[in-house]
Each structure stands twice: as structure tokens, then as C-alpha cells.
Amino acid sequence: MxxxxxxxxxxxxxxxxxxxxxxxxxxxSIERFGEHIRRVDVHLSNENREKRVDGGNYCMMEALVTGYEPVVVHDHAADLHQAIDNAGGKLKRALDSALGRLNDKKMHEPPPVEAESYKNLTSSS
Structure with missing residues (x-):
């Protein structure tokens, strides 16, 4: 990764x-999802030119997940390290939610019919 x-x-x-x-x-943040994550892009900036109530330091994290759309989180804070920490926590929760939905979807799909079983079913009719 x-x-x-x-x-x-x-x-x-x-x-x-x-x-x-x-x-x-x-x-x-992603240790328990490691096998599902291909790449994480982190973008950091200081937006002091914009007077923000929640701080001018900005952190955006984008995780590219195998078999799912990218998961993106953002955070602003007065301190850059705090923005990074907050975004890391958001990423962990977002991945937990996204991969939970992905696993739920897989569990609700019917299992594939094996070719031999299908062949036996059609020939006995």
C-alpha cells in the first residue's frame, strides 16, 4: 500500500x-483495512488567506479502496497536526462504514452456481 x-x-x-x-x-487509521486499501493520497495546505473559524490548516485524505469508490475526508484546524489527526479519525470511520456496506452487499448476494451442479440439475429434468 x-x-x-x-x-x-x-x-x-x-x-x-x-x-x-x-x-x-x-x-x-487504516491498519485493519490494509488489504483493501491500494493507496492513500494526503493533501496539506495552510489557508491563512481565508479567515476560517475552524482554522486555516487543511488536510484532505483520499483512500483508494479495492472494489469500491474512493473514500475522501477533509478537516480544518488551527494546528496542522490536529487537522491531520482529525482527518485520520474521519478516514477510519469512513472506511469502516464503506467497507461494512461492501461486505454486507457481498453477504446478501446469492452464491454462484457451480457449473457441475448446474449441469446435474439440467440433465435430471
């Missing part, structure tokens, strides 16, 4: 060890 961290020009030179921190949060 691949984790890509993307930052805008307001973040790049400011934070040492940011990539490692993001990777640790993402890995902790």
Missing part, C-alpha cells in the same frame, strides 16, 4: 518530519 503526501508551497519548508507523522497517522 502506498501513502503519498502532497503539500502546497505554504507547508513545504515549515515542518520537519511531517511526512513521517502523516504516514504514522494514516497507517494507524
Amino acid at each position: 502506498q501513502i503519498n503526501v502532497n503539500t502546497d508551497n505554504t507547508i513545504k519548508s515549515k515542518h520537519q518530519g511531517l511526512n513521517e507523522y502523516v504516514r504514522s497517522v494514516v497507517e494507524a
